[in-house]
Amino acid sequence: MARILLTGGAGYIGSHTCVALHEAGHEAVILDDFSNADESVVERIGRIIGAPPPVVNGSILDGEAVRRAFAEHAIDGVIHFAAFKAVGESVANPLAYFENNIAGSIALARAMREAQVWPLVFSSTATVYGEPDAFPIPETAPTGYTSPYAFTKITVEQILAQAAAADPFVIGALRYFNPVGAHESALIGEDPRGIPDNLMPYMAKVAMGELEQLSVFGDDYDTPDGTGLRDYIHVMDLAEAHVLSMNALLEGRAHTLNIGTGIPTSVLQMHEAYSRAVGRELPMRVVPRRPGDVPRLDADPARALEVLGFEAKRDLDAMCRDSWRWVRAQAAGWRLNDPS
Ligand SMILES: NC(=O)c1ccc[n+]([C@@H]2O[C@H](COP(=O)([O-])OP(=O)(O)OC[C@H]3O[C@@H](n4cnc5c(N)ncnc54)[C@H](O)[C@@H]3O)[C@@H](O)[C@H]2O)c1
C-alpha cells in the first residue's frame, strides 16, 4: 500500500484515479483548489470506495497548503493533475496558463524536494506532438506546440527531466490522447462548464436536448470518411494507467509514455456509436473545419504495454454508454445510484 497525493484530484481524471488507486490497494489524498471541480465530488468518490478521501483544500501555488499536505499525510508519491486545460483560453490568456501550469509545477516540485518525496506522475498530452505526419505516433516523434497550453505541457516535461538529473525525482510523463466516458457507477464523470468544446460532452448535451445538434467540424480531411480521427480512451482505463505508472515509479522506473488505445475513430464513427448508446440518431450537420484542429492524432500504445503492461480494455461502446449514463445521473442529481 502506498499513499499518493493527487493534485487536482477532484477533477475529471483525478477523481477516477482516486477510485483506481483504491481498487489497487493504495490510498489517495486530494490537493485541489476547486477552481474547476464541484466540492460534492469528494462525497461521491466516497460512495464508490466506501469513504471520502482526505482533502487539502488549496492551490499548488500556495507553498503553505502543499507543505501541509506532505506534513499531515505520509505521502509516498504524487500524481500531478492540477492545471488549466482549455486550449482556446490559453491563447487568450497565456500568462495565467504559464503561472498555473508551469509555476505551479515548479512550486510542487520544490515542496516534494523539501519533503524528500520523489515519485511524480505528470499529466501530459498528445498535443505535445504538434502536427505529426506519421501515424500511429510513437513517443520518439518530434514534439512541438501549437498553443500556450501545449507549450506549458512540453515545458513542464522538460523542466521535470532536468530536475530529475539533479535530484532523485522519478518521473512518469503520461501523454494522454482523448479521455472520455465516466465511472460505470455514474457517480463521477466530466462536468464541463458552459457549452462544451469537446466532442463527447457536446454530443451528450445534444442527447439531453440541451443543444440542438452536433456540428461536425469539417468532412474534407484526408481521412477515410473526411472527418477528424482521434484516439479516444475510457477515463477508467486512463486512471488505471496512472496506478501502473505510479507502481513503476515506486520501483524506481521512470518513463515517458503515450496513453491511448491505438484505435483511430472518426467524428462520424463517434456520432454513430453515441447515437447507438442513446438509442436514436442524434441530429448533426457538417460545418467548416475548426481552426487549429489537426486531421489525426492516435497513439502507438506499444511502449506503454512493454513498460507498464498497460492495455486499454474498454471499447467505444463502453465509453459512450458510461458517458450517457453519467449525464443522465447528473441531471437527476446523482440519485440514480443513491441507495438512500
Ligand atoms: N481532459 C483531457 O482531455 C486532457 C487531455 C490531456 C491532458 N490533460 C491534463 O490532465 C490533467 C487533468 O485534466 P482533467 O480533465 O481532469 O481536468 P480538470 O479541470 O477536471 O481537473 C483539474 C483539477 O485541478 C484543479 N486545479 C486547477 N488548478 C489548480 C491549482 N493551482 N491548485 C490546485 N488545484 C488546481 C481543478 O480544480 C480541477 O479539479 C490536466 O493537467 C490536463 O491538462 C487532460
Ligand SMILES: O=c1ccn([C@@H]2O[C@H](COP(=O)(O)OP(=O)(O)O[C@H]3O[C@H](CO)[C@@H](O)[C@H](O)[C@H]3O)[C@@H](O)[C@H]2O)c(=O)[nH]1
Ligand atoms: O463539437 C465538436 C467538437 C469536436 N469535433 C471534432 O471531434 C474531434 C475531437 O475533438 P475534441 O473532443 O475537441 O478533442 P481534441 O480537439 O482532439 O482536443 C482534446 O484532446 C487533446 C489531446 O489530448 C487535448 O490536448 C485537448 O486539450 C483536448 O481538448 C476533432 O476532430 C474535432 O474537430 C466536432 O466535430 N464537433
